[in-house]
Amino acid sequence: MATESHTASIAGEYVVAKAAMKQAGLVVADTMIDHTEFIKTFALLNGFEVRGNRVAIIANAGYEKTYGADNLRSLQVAEFCKKTEEKLRKILPPFVTVEPLLDLTPMADDAMYEKCIDTILADEEVDALMVSIVPHSAVIHTTDSEIAANAKNVAARIVELVHKHKKPVAVSVCVSPGADAVYNKLGQVLDQGGVPTFLTANRAMLCLNEFIRYHMIRQNGELREWLKED
Known part of the structure; x- marks a missing residue:
């Protein structure tokens, strides 16, 4: 009524x-959340080439890559080429499994994130990437004070790489309720640098999927596919 x-x-x-x-x-x-986050995603990734729907995930916590994988929707998990696998094995410690759903573990610092993202985005078998950061790790620069004091912080590195490779990337910054204020600058650097950033892996993957699916259907002219519920 x-x-x-x-x-x-x-x-x-x-x-x-x-x-x-x-x-x-x-x-x-x-929903209104979808509305605002779709607008942000499409605006920030405007002009990025959508080559396919093969996506990889990089996280520093296993539950985050699982959360992302559970929300793939029309996206498909990419498969690394042998060259990428070889490069990653040289970058990563031996206890980290090299796979497209890559868990760097909480031991990953800014430089490891940068090297892995650069290597994966350079792979022609990878069309898009979802990056998850659980920022509480002691070896990664994520707090407001750390972002301000370190120009080569993880957010700045991600922004540079996204514009270098021009492939769709979405970032999840997973923080516990009330703790997000400590990491304000982390999300601001990413969003202001043109990298759509969200508070959960499922929101990041949902928006990445919507952007990629929309552009692939427009490129292929498959209107019937667009009318289907995703």
């Missing part, structure tokens, strides 16, 4: 409206 007395008084069936909008080639957001 409350909605019918306001905006919904001029609204029709949602299913019909959604179908009409998608036929017109529009992205439809089901």
